[in-house]
Amino acid sequence: xxxxxxxxxxxxxxxxxxxxxxxxxxxxxxxxxxxxxxxxxxxxxxxxxxxxxxxxxxxxxxxxxxxxxxxxxxxxxxxxxxxxxxxxxxxxxxxxxxxxxxxxxxxxxxxxxxxxxxxxxxxxxxxxxxxxxxxxxxxxxxxxxxxxxxxxxxxxxxxxxxxxxxxxxxxxxxxxxxxxxxxxxxxxxxxxxxxxxxxxxxxxxxxxxxxxxxxxxxxxxxxxxxxxxxxxxxxxxxxxxxxxxxxxxxxxxxxxxxxxxxxxxxxxxxxxxxxxxxxxxxxxxxxxxxxxxxxxxxxxxxxxxxxxxxxxxxxxxxxxxxxxxxxxxxxxxxxxxxxxxxxxxxxxxxxxxxxxxxxxxxxxxxxxxxxxxxxxxxxxxxxxxxxxxxxxxxxxxxxxxxxxxxxxxxxxxxxxxxxxxxxxxxxxxxxxxxxxxxxxxxxxxxxxxxxxxxxxxxxxxxxxxxxxxxxxxxxxxxxxxxxx
Amino acid sequence: xxxxxxxxxxxxxxxxxxxxxxxxxxxxxxxxxxxxxxxxxxxxxxxxxxxxxxxxxxxxxxxxxxxxxxxxxxxxxxxxxxxxxxxxxxxxxxxxxxxxxxxxxxxxxxxxxxxxxxxxxxxxxxxxxxxxxxxxxxxxxxxxxxxxxxxxxxxxxxxxxxxxxxxxxxxxxxxxxxxxxxxxxxxxxxxxxxxxxxxxxxxxxxxxxxxxxxxxxxxxxxxxxxxxxxxxxxxxxxxxxxxxxxxxxxxxxxxxxxxxxxxxxxxxxxxxxxxxxxxxxxxxxxxxxxxxxxxxxxxxxxxxxxxxxxxxxxxxxxxxxxxxxxxxxxxxxxxxxxxxxxxxxxxxxxxxxxxxxxxxxxxxxxxxxxxxxxxxxxxxxxxxxxxxxxxxxxxxxxxxxxxxxxxxxxxxxxxxxxxxxxxxxxxxxxxxxxxxxxxxxxxxxxxxxxxxxxxxxxxxxxxxxxxxxxxxxxxxxxxxxxxx
Numbered sequence: 032x033x034x035x036x037x038x039x040x041x042x043x044x045x046x047x048x049x050x051x052x053x054x055x056x057x058x059x060x061x062x063x064x065x066x067x068x069x070x071x072x073x074x075x076x077x078x079x080x081x082x083x084x085x086x087x088x089x090x091x092x093x094x095x096x097x098x099x100x101x102x103x104x105x106x107x108x109x110x111x112x113x114x115x116x117x118x119x120x121x122x123x124x125x126x127x128x129x130x131x132x133x134x135x136x137x138x139x140x141x142x143x144x145x146x147x148x149x150x151x152x153x154x155x156x157x158x159x160x161x162x163x164x165x166x167x168x169x170x171x172x173x174x175x176x177x178x179x180x181x182x183x184x185x186x187x188x189x190x191x192x193x194x195x196x197x198x199x200x201x202x203x204x205x206x207x208x209x210x211x212x213x214x215x216x217x218x219x220x221x222x223x224x225x226x227x228x229x230x231x232x233x234x235x236x237x238x239x240x241x242x243x244x245x246x247x248x249x250x251x252x253x254x255x256x257x258x259x260x261x262x263x264x265x266x267x268x269x270x271x272x273x274x275x276x277x278x279x280x281x282x283x284x285x286x287x288x289x290x291x292x293x294x295x296x297x298x299x300x301x302x303x304x305x306x307x308x309x310x311x312x313x314x315x316x317x318x319x320x321x322x323x324x325x326x327x328x329x330x331x332x333x334x335x336x337x338x339x340x341x342x343x344x345x346x347x348x349x350x351x352x353x354x355x356x357x358x359x360x361x362x363x364x365x366x367x368x369x370x371x372x373x374x375x376x377x378x379x380x381x382x383x384x385x386x387x388x389x390x391x392x393x394x395x396x397x398x399x400x401x402x403x404x405x406x407x408x409x410x411x412x413x414x415x416x417x418x419x420x421x422x423x424x425x426x427x428x429x430x431x432x433x434x435x436x437x438x439x440x441x442x443x444x445x446x447x448x449x450x451x452x453x454x455x456x457x458x459x460x461x462x463x464x465x466x467x468x469x470x471x472x473x474x475x476x477x478x479x480x481x482x483x484x485x486x487x488x489x490x491x492x493x494x495x496x497x498x499x500x501x502x503x504x505x506x507x508x509x510x511x512x513x514x515x
Numbered sequence: 516x517x518x519x520x521x522x523x524x525x526x527x528x529x530x531x532x533x534x535x536x537x538x539x540x541x542x543x544x545x546x547x548x549x550x551x552x553x554x555x556x557x558x559x560x561x562x563x564x565x566x567x568x569x570x571x572x573x574x575x576x577x578x579x580x581x582x583x584x585x586x587x588x589x590x591x592x593x594x595x596x597x598x599x600x601x602x603x604x605x606x607x608x609x610x611x612x613x614x615x616x617x618x619x620x621x622x623x624x625x626x627x628x629x630x631x632x633x634x635x636x637x638x639x640x641x642x643x644x645x646x647x648x649x650x651x652x653x654x655x656x657x658x659x660x661x662x663x664x665x666x667x668x669x670x671x672x673x674x675x676x677x678x679x680x681x682x683x684x685x686x687x688x689x690x691x692x693x694x695x696x697x698x699x700x701x702x703x704x705x706x707x708x709x710x711x712x713x714x715x716x717x718x719x720x721x722x723x724x725x726x727x728x729x730x731x732x733x734x735x736x737x738x739x740x741x742x743x744x745x746x747x748x749x750x751x752x753x754x755x756x757x758x759x760x761x762x763x764x765x766x767x768x769x770x771x772x773x774x775x776x777x778x779x780x781x782x783x784x785x786x787x788x789x790x791x792x793x794x795x796x797x798x799x800x801x802x803x804x805x806x807x808x809x810x811x812x813x814x815x816x817x818x819x820x821x822x823x824x825x826x827x828x829x830x831x832x833x834x835x836x837x838x839x840x841x842x843x844x845x846x847x848x849x850x851x852x853x854x855x856x857x858x859x860x861x862x863x864x865x866x867x868x869x870x871x872x873x874x875x876x877x878x879x880x881x882x883x884x885x886x887x888x889x890x891x892x893x894x895x896x897x898x899x900x901x902x903x904x905x906x907x908x909x910x911x912x913x914x915x916x917x918x919x920x921x922x923x924x925x926x927x928x929x930x931x932x933x934x935x936x937x938x939x940x941x942x943x944x945x946x947x948x949x950x951x952x953x954x955x956x957x958x959x960x961x962x963x964x965x966x967x968x969x970x971x972x973x974x975x976x977x978x979x980x981x982x983x984x985x986x987x988x989x990x991x992x993x994x995x996x997x998x999x
Binding site for chain 2: 065066067070071072073074075078079081082098099100101102103104105106107108109110111112123124125126127128129130131132133134139140141142143145150151152153160163164173179183184186188200202373374
């Protein structure tokens with residue numbers, strides 16, 4: 032038998048995918064659990080990813096005429112009650128504020144005091160409070176369309192949590208648009224899911240399938256929910272962003288009405304759309320390997336990691352100067368680079384960059400300085416891609432190398448996904464696939480099959496859900512799989 | 516008697532400053548009160564100011580080696596109890612989460628359910644929860660300095676609220692740094708207050724006095740609190756940012772210790788520093804006039820407002836094209852411009868720009884198009900500054916015009932402030948000044964006077980506080996005034 036290869040992450044993906052995921056996050060220093068139940072701490076390296084995502088997507092939506100605003104963290108209980116329809120959804124499990132003061136408890140500690148007449152809920156989402164503002168801000172068709180977004184923290188009291196994927200508190204953007212007509216709202220919900228697809232594929236290298244949710248998987252109160260679904264390396268689905276056509280449902284409960292062109296009072300048509308820090312989890316599970324994270328170059332906190340190979344001799348200063356010169360030259364051409372000047376051992380620095388998934392690693396020793404050269408390694412291809420080239424040559428091609436890494440990650444993930452989507456013609460075939468231990472991927476079947484009672488049984492037995500009706504299949508097919 | 520001049524804002528600053536403030540915010544569309552007690556809604560035009568402030572200051576601190584991260588919204592009650600010393604400060608009035616579920620109340624509404632074993636507090640500030648992380652992340656002197664910042668929402672249950680100035684929820688950045696030595700922490704707290712001064716003066720055109728807080732005005736738990744104090748047009752002070760040297764106090768209560776260079780375990784020295792959406796209120800009260808807001812150009816949501824004077828005739832298309840051409844040409848030179856294409860009447864559009872405080876207004880009619888010219892007006896100087904010039908000439912000088920507006924605002928505010936600081940030699944003179952109805956400004960007296968019992972009486976009688984011991988006076992003088 033061949034010797035098991037040594038990997039930087041233990042266990043490997045094959046051995047234990049969920050534990051591999053936790054170890055990748057830990058070894059890259061992206062996030063960790065906090066002393067607050069179900070809430071995570073996003074560490075600087077993980078938060079930098081979110082910041083890059085925010086800047087890119089924020090620019091995209093501003094180009095579409097969306098304006099950012101900020102609405103209160105707390106929602107009056109009455110607003111939630113009004114949305115009775117939504118309560119069957121996630122809103123039941125949420126953090127409730129009942130007091131507004133702390134008092135000495137007489138035992139050296141503190142206790143809640145100042146009970147509120149009406150409790151507040153920490154926003155699980157903001158349709159109701161933003162809808163309340165819209166009902167005041169929208170008076171005439173001239174006020175439409177209104178497109179608002181907020182970058183905010185939200186809370187849902189989750190019982191089983193996992194870093195980035197499901198936490199009680201998470202960060203997201205929630206967009207809330209209002210329109211004059213049903214057609215505009217429908218077109219907008221398509222436009223926003225298309226923006227998410229663009230963002231996921233072209234910036235996160237995350238191939239996604241755009242589709243409609245089935246009725247049972249829709250956002251409560253939505254006429255239609257569009258989703259982008261990604262496939263993780265364990266074959267499970269992850270819903271990576273959603274866009275809801277809310278029809279006039281929220282307009283009705285929030286009283287968003289306006290005087291139309293004909294002078295009549297009418298209800299607005301609204302949409303809402305969101306992506307969250309969950310996307311970071313998706314990127315880890317799509318791109319990571321047994322040596323750790325692989326950052327898609329466009330959102331990588333630093334795109335080039337520079338490793339000065341100092342040996343404690345007279346060449347060290349020259350090596351460090353050269354490394355900094357490289358960093359500055361890369362900055363000039365718009366590339367984020369970082370020199371590791373920590374006191375760690377050289378192999379530890381090298382593995383640190385690998386585990387953090389820095390797209391390009393550059394090694395510089397006394398020899399490179401002498402030759403005005405450098406050695407670079409692509410994280411996506413590993414040590415086989417090790418290349419030595421001139422300083423100027425590298426500066427000239429670094430941007431193109433990063434693009435190639437992006438393309439490689441996207442293609443690799445797409446190839447894996449497409450190889451794990453199975454066309455099946457009967458529910459028996461679905462069962463035949465998923466009953467095999469370790470079965471993964473999505474089954475694609477005719478949409479009418481989901482009304483068959485056998486489908487419900489299969490879902491329960493194998494923890495399957497209808498992921499979406501891909502738009503590319505005109506609603507005739509549904510993808511079925513396990514999901515995060 | 517001369518006729519009272521008509522102003523866009525009623526009442527004027529002289530008539531009723533607090534009400535003028537509310538009306539400026541309302542007419543500029545910057546923020547409004549929400550259905551949630553004490554919480555504001557930051558509207559798009561106000562939020563855009565905050566976004567610009569964030570981008571600028573975030574770049575500044577990143578250049579100083581600060582890394583952003585994100586810590587939980589909720590703080591375990593136990594963490595707050597541990598900080599007994601701090602409880603005498605603001606932390607007593609805060610939102611307390613006691614339940615994690617909503618249940619049907621049997622009367623068609625909802626009620627809190629799922630009582631928590633230990634309640635949580637919505638963060639009023641995050642020293643304790645960040646300190647807890649630091650205690651795990653810092654092990655050796657090699658881990659220092661550690662400089663963390665988060666952009667976050669915080670809550671303090673305020674009884675008397677005012678938009679931007681004092682609200683139960685507000686947005687801020689809170690920086691938390693840890694060092695090896697007392698000297699480094701002291702130097703850092705100075706460096707950060709200096710960064711705030713730089714930011715306030717060079718970006719917000721807000722002249723500030725940098726000084727030390729007196730012991731009674733310090734952040735609870737701080738060895739020293741540095742502040743930037745600004746003077747509003749009603750002569751009151753506003754604390755616009757603070758930087759605290761926390762000594763080893765927080766390190767002790769949070770257990771932030773490390774192995775020093777000599778191998779011994781020792782406590783870290785920490786600082787914290789913050790600015791908030793309150794700065795927006797300061798800008799309004801420093802720069803606004805009786806016609807509304809005046810935006811400092813560097814953080815103005817749009818720096819140039821373009822007003823196409825369309826008359827419903829055959830020239831309209833050419834006027835609009837020309838306006839858009841101007842906008843694009845300004846964008847090319849890095850200037851944010853916006854064309855008002857709304858259906859409002861021309862005078863309403865003009866006054867809209869005035870009330871929003873757009874630094875430069877450009878008017879374009881058929882004649883301007885014909886002459887390849889335009890007419891511009893500076894918001895800070897008003898109609899007297901109306902100038903007609905060529906298109907190319909304007910593009911060439913727009914950036915310099917914006918710089919001049921910044922300088923004018925800064926100088927104007929500085930002149931006003933300096934004219935309202937009074938050097939007095941006795942507490943009787945302080946009284947003589949403030950007992951006059953409508954008395955405003957700061958009195959500057961010798962620092963040793965604040966230990967006189969008469970000083971306590973004066974503070975109570977005239978609602979005065981010690982604003983700071985200006986660094987420029989080497990701690991020998993103290994500024995005394997009313998404050999927000």
